[in-house]
Amino acid sequence: MKQIKDFENKAVLVLGLAKSGMAAARLLKKLGANVTVNDAKDLAGTEEEKALRKEGITLVSGGHPASLLDEADYVVKNPGIPYHNPLVSEAVNRNLPVVTEIELASLVCEGDIVSISGSNGKTTTTTLLYEMLKGNENKKPWIAGNIGTVACEVAQEVKAQDIMVTEVSSFQLKGTKDFHPHVAVLLNIFDAHLDYHGDRLDYEQSKGKMFSNMTSEDVIIYNSDDPVVETLAKHSKAQLVPFSASSKQSEGAYVENGWITFKEESILSLKEASLPGAHNVENMLAAVAAAKILGGSTTQIIDVLKTFNGVKHRLQFVGNLNGRKIYNDSKATNILATQKALSSFTQPVVLLAGGLDRGNSFDDLIPYLAKVKGVVTYGETKGKIAEAAYEADVSNIEKQNTLEEAVKTAYKLTEEGDVLLLSPACASWDQFKTFEERGETFIKAVQHLQ
Structure with a gap:
């Protein structure tokens, strides 16, 4: 870990505890900061409070008093806390630096950072690339970020010759200033999280911040089929490597005669690849391009493409029940993700959606929905999705209150x-804390059918 001096003897306010807040607070303490953690939830007497106090970290919980900013030099906020939060807004008004923990990770990480972002496909592509880079004794891959492992925690373990493969969200990227990946992958951009960002422009600019500090020594791998992605990439100083599922890209990754190809090298026939769906072709192309650039073994790349069974909660094959194939796509938290899931199947589909x-x-x-056999909706959006199913002339439409009933x-x-x-087309927060909890509930409900 790089022993930086940026936070030494500085007062840093960490907003939001959770996993990322706890990890950020502990790292900042190691870096010599005076750390205060603030959470809206009352955590008095909890194990978290006891642990923080033992480590010399102050916890203020049960609200967001503005007075916490009076002595603060920096604010490190949980990515999920929006910028219209009164305390965050006030910090911005006072010109205090407001960053997310991914910024801390980039400052202390000794090895190369690979950042992967996009409206959809981040987790699959991140995991594919991580698996493709395994087996190289000289360059150990680590996996971190929005995929579930806090980046500033992992970054402390990464050696100079290693690679940290990191999934990053627009929420995380918006709170960056010096974040500098060596390789950045941008998969796609469409309308998402506009309730957080306020408008499409802010969302696009947040994604584009991934490229802000990249130089001619760095590489951007981008989807040339997405004009917004292409525009953002071409504003960077980095080397550009395109990928496309629809046209030949001699300097990047593409499909030719049914084969995944990188710079004229045929890698694997799509017929042999394990992941279903057109959207996964793009994910595989992006991962292959990144793996080849980072020195991954072609043998390892091919093996991963043949055997990778997907990411949990992302078109995860749950099993075969009385001749029915069951898929858990709980991570489909927006319409595009559900569109792509439905496009992955030629068999009759009964869709569960809502949230x-x-x-x-x-x-x-x-x-x-035109070829969907049935739609069962639930949760807050059950009426809206049912109305879309009626418009699509779906023959079987049912509405239920809960996922288990659905x-x-x-x-x-x-x-x-x-x-x-299960491909909800909605966030999970009406009934569940996370999409993971929703997916696990779905799997248990399926098991109870047996």
Whole structure:
């Protein structure tokens, strides 16, 4: 770990505890900062408070008093806390630096950072690349970031010759200033998280911050089929390596005659690749390009492409139940993700969808429901998604209050040879804390059908 002096004897306020807040607070303490953690939830008397106190870190919980900013030199905020939060807004008004823990990770990481972002496909691509880089004794890969392992925690272990493969969200990137990946991958951009960002421009600019500090020594791997992604990439000083599922890219990754190809080198026939769906072709191309640039073994790359079974909660194959194939796509928290999931199957599909109502319509889902056998909706958006299914002339439409009830109803609509797919097209927060919790609830409900 780099022993930086940036935070020595500085007063740093960490907003939001959770995993990232705890990790950031502990790292800042190691770096010589005077750390105060603030959380809206009352944590008095909890194990977290006891642990922080023992480590010499102050915890203020149960609210966000503005007085906490009076002595602060820096603010490190949980990525999920929006900028319209009164304490964050006030910090910005006072010109205090407001960053996320990914910024801390980049400052202390000795090895090369690979950052992967996009509206969809981040987790799959990050995991694919991490697996492809394994086996190189001279360059150990580490996996971190929005995928579930806090980056500033992992970064402390990364050696100078190692590679930290990091999934980064727009929430994290918006709070960066000096974040500098050696290789950056941008998969796609479409309307997402606008309730957080306020408008599409802020969302795009947040994604683009991934490239801000890159130089001609660095590499950007970008989706040339997405004009917004291409524009953001070309504003950078870094070397550009495109990937495309629809056209030949001699300087990057593409599909030619049904083969995944990198710079004229045929890697693997798509028929042999394990991941289903057109969207996964893009994810595989991006991962292959990054792995080749980082010195990954072609043998290892091919083996991963043949055997990778997907990421948990992202088109995860749960099993075969009485001739029905069951898939858990709980990570589909927006319409595009569900569109891509539905496009992955040629079999009849019974879809379970629903969740947090962010105020959007589901009209963009209608063309993708045309071949769907049945739709069962639940949660806050059950009425809106059901209306889209009616517009698409889906023959079997049911509404339920909970996911567990929806699973029972959906199974009754299936027959042998069908696919039962959870792909909610919504965030999970109306009934669940996380999409992971929603996915686990789905799996348990399926198990109870047996």
